[in-house]
Amino acid sequence: MPVARELTNLSLSYGGDNVLALAEITAKLKDYNIGLMGASTSVYANRMGGFAGSVKDYQSVLMEYRQAVASNSPMKAAIKQKAHTAFQKMQIQFNNELKVVSGQVKARRGTPLTNANRATNIARSSRNVVKLNVANQIQASNLVKLSKQAKFLGNGLAVIDFGGRVGNIHNSYQAGGNWERDMFIESSSFAASAIAGSLAVKAGLAILMVATPVGWVGLVVGGLAVAGAAATTLIVFNNAVKNKSGDLYDDIMKGISAL
């Protein structure tokens, strides 16, 4: 089962909550029978949003720790522990992103993003607080490199979608139906919705680039809007082509037999 293997690969490399998100999206894919691109961008936006959120959490705990040290609060140790926990959570969930983001930094002692001890030390001493601004560090890094993961996921979803369609054709074949006609319908609607969906994503990204939304929230909202528009286009095209292409097949067959 190539689909099952693909799913296993995806879950192995994406960890807990992302697999749930993926499962939800696969369920939706089955409902609407939609294709690939829109869904892959929405997963991408979700994951990027989650990553940004987790970095922000980490950063705010670090700032809290700094405050606690400055005011010599009795909660110091507890907050330090909290910072380490936030760091660990971020490490586990977004290991790949962190590697990409901190890959260019060659500091021997590490940065707050790669080393929680270093972060809490910087927070405790009165040194430059700018170093603790880890979220900006990520924002500045090369976003495009992260798309390697999106590519993996996009391919996986394409496999899942195509698997479902082949299943429909096979059912029709086993039931003694007109499976050639069903194959024409399934493959033409897959092609049409993939082409239209990819164009919708491209157009959406173009608008996103021209509009240049500010900050992470804008980017995530923009990404979701692109994904939503693409998914809508996919559904609309898929339905339209599914409805019409059966007739087209009949016309073509009639034309061929008239020759």
Place this chain on the structure above:
Amino acid sequence: MNIGDLIFATCMGGFFLCMVLYVFFGQITVRKLRKNPATKDKLGLELTSGWDILNVAGALSSPEWLRDRFSTSRFSGLTANYQLLYENTSKFDRVLARVFWFFYVVPVVLMLIFIVLNSFGLFE
């Protein structure tokens, strides 16, 4: 066969041509660019395998004012770098890119118009 069926069939023919051209353009031009160390990291965001083919074709087909807008954007890395592409492609590649882009965009737009008109019951 009414006019609606004709438009639909034209779109489907366009989609088919688009897929054929996608493969040709990918194999002839983008494959070369992927191997070229000067361009291989500049082909833009890759959401699924082969997305760079769309990026290259789009970059080679978009008008100058849009390219200028894109290149000043913070997210300019999402598209392919036009200047580098221009330096590393032949005239034939660029014509092929535009032909492919035409067959990528026009059938989708035509189909969109068809779907909208059809939803108003114009082709019943």
